[in-house]
């Protein structure tokens with residue numbers, strides 16, 4: 733654990749043409765925390781994450797990752813493991829081949845590669861299935877495979893963009909159990925976006941609610957609920973902050989979410 737925050741965003745703005753996707757965002761995530769970034773569709777979560785991961789340039793404001801300005805792209809990339817919303821596993825390869833591919837992409841030295849691939853597969857509970865083609869994996873297994881890919885470089889900051897979307901409750905908890913275990917064993921900082929309030933409540937130490945490019949509320953789930961009044965749920969806090977109806981289109985309909993396994997086939 734260190735006093736330098738894992739992530740510090742100051743006065744962050746990003747526009748696509750006229751559209752302000754991120755509109756004055758300040759955020760600090762202490763090292764070692766599991767931090768949830770929540771918000772309705774279009775709130776600016778993915779844009780923020782893409783700037784933190786150096787995939788989008790910081791045009792206004794500043795981001796430091798463990799004290800390093802993200803303008804130093806390669807130095808920052810070495811600190812980060814990223815599981816994007818889009819599929820990053822190749823269905824034609826086995827689980828082990830997929831992880832090995834990432835090990836080569838991340839320049840894991842040849843001598844250490846085999847051991848690190850096995851360790852990553854073990855960390856996500858895929859050792860037994862490592863020689864099966866990924867197209868035969870369930871949605872939860874694919875998400876765990878993508879987690880193994882992101883872990884291969886032993887990142888200090890793991891960023892997961894909607895890691896459980898489209899998964900059934902059993903698969904969702906299997907993904908989260910692995911994230912928790914990895915965090916316990918490595919002390920890694922985890923930044924996750926999710927639409928699932930129950931997951932945020934159960935697994936995130938602190939939460940930021942984002943709406944229209946800004947952070948509208950920040951705290952532990954208990955603090956946020958208490959702030960709204962006795963008996964409030966995180967759903968209530970979310971509605972109060974965003975003015976959106978969770979079941980009225982503000983939140984993505986999970987039925988239309990990607991079916992990870994099917995898309996691999």
Ligand SMILES: Nc1ncnc2c1ncn2[C@@H]1O[C@H](COP(=O)(O)OP(=O)(O)OP(=O)(O)O)[C@@H](O)[C@H]1O
Pocket residue numbers: 748751752753771772773774775776777778779780984
């Ligand atoms: N490549 C792009 N070109 C133009 N506008 C974009 C682009 N990417 C995002 N936007 C717009 O920026 C805003 C923020 O989008 P962003 O994807 O960051 O939101 P989000 O909170 O991640 O939403 P979701 O939960 O749907 O992933 C939205 O209005 C979106 O339409």
